[in-house]
Amino acid sequence: MSKIRVLVGTKKGAFILTSDGKRKTWKISGPHFAGWEIYHVKGSPADPNRIYASQTSGWFGQIIQRSDDGGKTWDTPGSSPGELESPNGFLKGESNKFVYEGKVGTHKWYDGTQHPWEFKRVWHIEPSLTNPDVAYAGVEDAAIFKTIDGGKTWKELPGLRQAKGHLWQPGAGGMAVHTIILDRKNANRIYIAISAAGAFRSDNGGKTWKPINRGLKSQYELPDPDAEVGHCVHRIALHPSRPDVLFMQKHWDVLRTDNSGEQWREVSGNLPTDFGFPIDVHAHEPETIFVVPIKSDSEHYPPEGKLRVYRSKSGGNEWEPLSKGLPQKDCYVNVLRDAMAVDSLEPCGIYFGTTGGQIYASANGGNSWNAIVRDLPAVYSVEVQVLK
Amino acid sequence: MIRVVLPYHLRNLARVNGEVELEVSSPATVGAVLDALEARYPVLRGTIRDHGTLKRRPFVRFFACKEDLSLEPPETKLPDLVAGGEEPFLIIGAIAGG
Numbered sequence: 001m002s003k004i005r006v007l008v009g010t011k012k013g014a015f016i017l018t019s020d021g022k023r024k025t026w027k028i029s030g031p032h033f034a035g036w037e038i039y040h041v042k043g044s045p046a047d048p049n050r051i052y053a054s055q056t057s058g059w060f061g062q063i064i065q066r067s068d069d070g071g072k073t074w075d076t077p078g079s080s081p082g083e084l085e086s087p088n089g090f091l092k093g094e095s096n097k098f099v100y101e102g103k104v105g106t107h108k109w110y111d112g113t114q115h116p117w118e119f120k121r122v123w124h125i126e127p128s129l130t131n132p133d134v135a136y137a138g139v140e141d142a143a144i145f146k147t148i149d150g151g152k153t154w155k156e157l158p159g160l161r162q163a164k165g166h167l168w169q170p171g172a173g174g175m176a177v178h179t180i181i182l183d184r185k186n187a188n189r190i191y192i193a194i195s196a197a198g199a200f201r202s203d204n205g206g207k208t209w210k211p212i213n214r215g216l217k218s219q220y221e222l223p224d225p226d227a228e229v230g231h232c233v234h235r236i237a238l239h240p241s242r243p244d245v246l247f248m249q250k251h252w253d254v255l256r257t258d259n260s261g262e263q264w265r266e267v268s269g270n271l272p273t274d275f276g277f278p279i280d281v282h283a284h285e286p287e288t289i290f291v292v293p294i295k296s297d298s299e300h301y302p303p304e305g306k307l308r309v310y311r312s313k314s315g316g317n318e319w320e321p322l323s324k325g326l327p328q329k330d331c332y333v334n335v336l337r338d339a340m341a342v343d344s345l346e347p348c349g350i351y352f353g354t355t356g357g358q359i360y361a362s363a364n365g366g367n368s369w370n371a372i373v374r375d376l377p378a379v380y381s382v383e384v385q386v387l388k
Numbered sequence: 389m390i391r392v393v394l395p396y397h398l399r400n401l402a403r404v405n406g407e408v409e410l411e412v413s414s415p416a417t418v419g420a421v422l423d424a425l426e427a428r429y430p431v432l433r434g435t436i437r438d439h440g441t442l443k444r445r446p447f448v449r450f451f452a453c454k455e456d457l458s459l460e461p462p463e464t465k466l467p468d469l470v471a472g473g474e475e476p477f478l479i480i481g482a483i484a485g486g
Contacts, residue, residue, distance in 0.1 A: 035397060058436040059447040059481045060397055076401075076431045096434045 003387040004343060005070065006351055008359060009038035009050065012377035014053055016071045019314050019372075023349055023363040026372045032074060033065065040118055040124050040338055040381045047132035048385050052151060054122035054137070058348045062121050064095045064137075064151045070387075079150030089373040094153050098122070098137070098145055101158040107141065108169040117141045117161070123339060124381075128179035130187075136206075138177030142168060142194045143349025144206065157206040160192070164211060164229045168197035171232050171251075179236050179338055183243040191246065191261070199248065201261050212261025216250060235337040239286035247289050247316070249279040249337075256316050262347070267316020272303050278340035282365060284349040287315040288343075290350060290366060292335040301332040309352070325369035326360060333358070338381035346385060390421055390466070391476040395448075398436070398479070402429040407476055416471040418450060419462025436479060451478040 006017040013031025032038075044050040049070040055063040065074045077095040098119045107116035120140040128134035129268035133150040143161055145154040160177075160231065168175060173195060184190035187299045190202045191212075198213040211228045222230045239245065248255040253274050255264040268274035273293045282288035289312050295303045302308060306328045308321040333356035343349035350362045357376035360369045392408045399405065410424040426433045434437065436448050442462070444450070445470075449458040453467045453475050469475040 057396075057397065059445065060401075061438075061445060062434065063401065063431075079431050094430075094433070096431075097439045099440055 001154050002009050002345060004045070004349070005048075005385040005387060006044065006341075006359065006361075006372075007071070007381075007383040007385070008353060008376065009041045009338075009381035010353075010357070010377040010378060010379050011037055014038040014041050014055075015373070015376060016370060017359065018025045021345055023345075023361060028373055029071070031377075032071070033063075037121075038380065039122060040383075042125050042127060042383045043339050044127040044132040044135075044387045045056070045129050046127070048387055049149075050127070050132040052125040052127060052135055054125055056121040056275070062096050062119075064125075064154075066151050068096075094207045095151050098139055100161075101156040105161060105165065107165055107175065108167055110170070114166065114244055117143070119143075120174065122177075123176040123178045124180055125132060126182060129182050129184060136180050136182075136190070138180050138192060141170075142175045142177050142197060144177050144180065144192060146206065157202075159202070159206065159208045160200060163209040165197075165202055168194065169230060170222075171196035176238050179233075181236065181238060181246075184240045185368075189243065189308060191236060191238070191259075192234045193233040193248075195234065196230065196251075198229050198231040199233050199236055199246075203331075209274070212257070213264070214249075214262065214327035215257070215264030215266075216255065217253070217266075218251065221251070237279050237289070239281045242286045245286065245315075247279050247281060248371060249276050249291055251275065253315070254316060255278065269312070269317035269319055271310055271319050272321075276335075277337040278352065278372055279336055280340045280342055280350070282350075283342045283344045284346065285313065285348075285365075288313045288365070289315065290320075290340065292340070292352065294334060300334040303313035305329055305331050307333065309329040309350070309362075309366055309369075322362075322366045322369070324367065325362075325371075336380055339379050341382045341384040343384045343386050349384065351382050351384055353382045355379065389473045390416060390424075390470060391473055391478045392421065392425060393478045395479060395481040398432060399479065401431055401435065404429075409473075411456050412471075414471075416466045417462060418457055418460060418464050418466065419479055421466065422462070447482040449480045451480060 002021040004019045006355035007302045008015040013034045019026045033055045039054045041053045051067040053065040066077045106114035122137045124138040126136045137145040165344040179193040181191040193199045200209045202209045216231045235249045244260045254268045257264045310319040333354035339353040355378040452470045
């Protein structure tokens, strides 16, 4: 029988939740890296026991951790005794070194002036689909880095910041590459999203990038209706079988594109509010998508204190609330952008974590939910692995 | 030999218990101690000083014999008691945040 492993990043450590394919009883391990902020934990599709974690702290900066045994033990890549010194005598230990390529450059600041890029932390790690030693890191201030040696060293793909980077501006939560999607059908195609710059696509493995934000409307933040960059994209998602169709949860508005981002159209339809953070796609139904509506950008909690996932089976516009098993009164948590994931079992499992420390799971495509753990620190990210 | 006390999270990261003892050539300065520390524990590179610029991270402080050396330049000599191993060099996570 298959086994499920849910990787959870929180404000005070990482947790690993495991279950069998029935997804009824769960074991919890952690906290790993106790006391540190864990922005993201994700396993390699090519080797599920290879897991990368972004460990960060306002005091001590950025650390990359790696496990090669499914999360039982962890190490900072390149830190074993034999790896600590390179042949020319220079020290290694560079797994936490994220230095922008070339001239650092500037981006737009809150007062409209230009401000130099400053590395703060890794928000998202996206391992390669085929090589466990290759992974991409989305960072704040917004840029994308790549490792080809299992996280021992990281090198920026600087073409991204050349895509009108001088016009990008931080939102209230900073300016970070928070989403990275690799196209299973085209190894050269990568999608990323940045708050508050927009969505971007590379068709040559990350060398050059183009903004893909046509059709997005952000009338209060961006008076120019044709602005190519500057949109506050909260999350994008796709179904692996249809990499030209993407869904987006923007600051306000839920949208879709059917041509790889060349043109977007709004599909918010009958949602009670189209503000929110995560969006995800059913593992077996490419037109079935999930969002968690949040009251507004001023009040980051569910409308009416009722936590509801909304599901559309028509790729947007027609939405139904899913509330069975979720708190329907006095609930004032948020669900962050990287805190929703789906598994590939039948029926499809959906998972999401809240800022109140609950991880909710549905083993039936969203029809009903259970809290598989309730009192973790605020949840930053949720990923799921199906192990054979 | 110089004794260095690391903050809790960096002790865990470097996988050490208690103080760290380092050989530092004379003159023993703040910068020389940090160089020796990072040479012994490369995982600490970037956690106390930024990569590249080697500037002290904002919420990390240095103390020696009750003196705050955080704002002093890296070539600042350590007090004799610290250079001689009688007193430790303290690396502190500043009281900040909540």
